[in-house]
Amino acid sequence: PDVKRGNYGSVRDSDLATFERLLPGRVLTDSLDGYNTDWLKTCRGASQVVLRPKSTEEVSAILKYCNEKKLAVVPQGGNTGLVGGSVSVFDEIVISTQLMNSIISLDEISGTLVCQAGCVLASLEDYLSNHKLTIPVDLGAKGSCHIGGNVATNAGGVRLLRYGSLHGNVLGLEAVLANGEVVDCLSTLRKDNTGYDLKQLFIGSEGTLGIITAVSLNCPQKPEAVSVAFLGCESFQSVLDIFKESRQKLGEVLSAFEFMDSQTMTVAKENLKLRSPIEDYPFYVLIETSGSNGSHDEEKLSQFLEHVMGTGIVQDGTVATEPTKIQNIWSMRERIAEGLMHDGYCYKYDVSLPLQSFYGLVEAMRERMGTMVTRVIGYGHVGDGNLHLNLTSPEYSTEVMDKIEPFLYDWVANHKGSISAEHGLGFKKKNFIYHSKSKSAVRLMKDIKHTFDPNMILNPYKVLPDF
Amino acid sequence: PDVKRGNYGSVRDSDLATFERLLPGRVLTDSLDGYNTDWLKTCRGASQVVLRPKSTEEVSAILKYCNEKKLAVVPQGGNTGLVGGSVSVFDEIVISTQLMNSIISLDEISGTLVCQAGCVLASLEDYLSNHKLTIPVDLGAKGSCHIGGNVATNAGGVRLLRYGSLHGNVLGLEAVLANGEVVDCLSTLRKDNTGYDLKQLFIGSEGTLGIITAVSLNCPQKPEAVSVAFLGCESFQSVLDIFKESRQKLGEVLSAFEFMDSQTMTVAKENLKLRSPIEDYPFYVLIETSGSNGSHDEEKLSQFLEHVMGTGIVQDGTVATEPTKIQNIWSMRERIAEGLMHDGYCYKYDVSLPLQSFYGLVEAMRERMGTMVTRVIGYGHVGDGNLHLNLTSPEYSTEVMDKIEPFLYDWVANHKGSISAEHGLGFKKKNFIYHSKSKSAVRLMKDIKHTFDPNMILNPYKVLPDF
Structure with a gap:
């Protein structure tokens, strides 16, 4: 889209000297390509400096300074976003959470994890796994994305069906406002009805209301057993029928229900050289169950399969219970984005x-x-x-x-x-917001943005529409 | 607390005439005791008029008028709140959702219910039950409380453990702002990352940011089977040990974990004349499982009980699978509030x-x-x-x-x-907010209140502190 640079300051040598004083050895000005280009390589910024704070206090000091000087910033986690929200549009300063990757605490009884925003999703999963817990959000980019970015973009992913959205699973968070003020809502409590639930505003605001520096998450028990079924069927109506049956017959152990059409399978086969475990069909369904008792889950799954194959809504299928086989089936689904790039x-x-x-x-x-x-x-x-x-x-x-x-x-x-x-909306989709939100809703959003960030330094040109 | 009436208008005959024109036959000025007194009978207001709109448009028209005249209002659902949030403090006009009790739509495949704010919780549960679905929130006041009030107060209750909070289960809502503007966020989608999630602000704001007129809820499958265990143990540490074991052994079928101490049991016995199903112990635990396969659930429950009785953390217990027996056990827990009033x-x-x-x-x-x-x-x-x-x-x-x-x-x-x-905080607890929230958080709340309701007509003297 046509967009003009806002009336922000440009980074001068004196600013760089200040940053270097605040973050000794952690101010980058060379080889910034990786920070300036998004994962899809469709958005390219021209940031001249990347700041890598380690602590909330450092983020606060940087923002206070930038706000006073009217220097625009773009917060960046794993830079795996798909709408151009995590790279600069012009020369905004990149504030990277790469070095904010400490785990702060874990309560094993209640399953509450508190950590810094820059922890990589897959690392958290590994860590929790050692404590018989798991993380309620999972997505293809897990090897790179940061939990802070996941929360800032309200990432969904394949587990949402089972555990619900981050609006329910984030128990608390800490964020730094544009003026450097730290908002501490880092509660570890599952219930807290004392005033407006401010943390919810930061979830999904894509770094435009504050920079998330730490989060507290409700972590479910790690399932004892996981099974995956991969099914072929003749029509999309069958996909819906299978879904309805799976909700009823698999109930509380259903943990994912994904579909692919035959053209998607072609990408897996031709571009990624993956092999389908079943014959060709117009539509495919991937069902995952996970639960605390493997034999119960397998019994539920086989009763379900018997039913859907008996009634003819499923033509063919395979079931995997071994980790490697499960991983192979999931790869077909999770690597599609990569395959498309070919x-x-x-x-x-x-x-x-x-x-x-x-x-x-x-x-x-x-x-x-x-x-x-x-x-x-x-x-x-x-x-x-x-x-x-x-x-x-x-x-x-x-x-x-x-x-x-x-x-x-x-x-x-x-x-x-x-x-x-x-x-999310990021840079690419912000002007389409009215297709999904009413004028009065967008006006309230703009009022909130103005309240939280009066100088508009946080991730400008993103989320809110130009008009 | 010491509190002074704000600088609001008083209701005059000309106002009453306007209300009567907007809501013919639905403006009450006599016998308002039930509307002016809260359930605990600890808060008593002096409202002179109760308005009973049927539609969002009527709520909008009332608020537009009240905002122009600076007439303060208090939204009221089932009036079962426990912190004095749903009755007037002085002479605020009561806007009751009693007549806004229509179900708008139900999508059986995805389990999405849309209804008006005044639907009684138990009626919704009955309605959903006929469609093999259930409602993700349940509490003792279900026979009287309205879903709009549940959402406005972010009601928790006994199912939160299983289904999570309303912040995760409310898919959308419609609210009317102080100036009469209707904010339509009544989405039925499970995922929608287009801008800030405004609906979250209304959830738990206790009617101070807008009046919720309709909600859209994610409704889970109705469990095929429910079991309840009632256990006795020697110490609170045992209660925690039982909880940890139940999370691991019952996993995804655990749907409630409640405790009572022996003094609570005395209330049940002496004030309510209920009979305990087990001997006397210092502590009692009520565990509920619910799932899609009764025999699997019972097997999990009996393996769990065998384990906790074997290790000695549970002294005695009884299991119920019949609805009447289950209901009797739940009564002991749910009727405590009533028993205390004796x-x-x-x-x-x-x-x-x-x-x-x-x-x-x-x-x-x-x-x-x-x-x-x-x-x-x-x-x-x-x-x-x-x-x-x-x-x-x-x-x-x-x-x-x-x-x-x-x-x-x-x-x-x-x-x-x-x-x-x-x-929630309501009237009784608002000045204690700083015990749980930081100054910067409360300042943001006040900014948001000012943005949404500049004349401060919505539920004044509630939630936000005086100082």
């Missing part, structure tokens, strides 16, 4: 839709785009009504983009969906 | 504490109060770190109150607890 450029959409309209969008886009694109694929979290729709072409084309947008967003709005289910 | 006056506290300090507060208060009170009892949701501490005396006594407060709040703050776990 095509050249990927137009990425992440929408929510009521289930009755869910797959209609993929069909509508396929018909509309015809041979203009390499492929149109649909996969995602059926259990959450969350569709990942992706189109690819050898390279970025304005013509293709103009054919996709705003048509796609209008379609989603007309079917009462959300134009961003879990990726 | 003593005369009840000083009611609802705090969260880290588990290691949990019961210490009851012991400290018992020692401090000695014979000044009839009894000091502790019970509550161990699984959520939520203690209900109650003291009774024949009638209200300032001397007793001064001995309890602020000592109790200081104790909770010193042990990093919350002074209100699920009841």
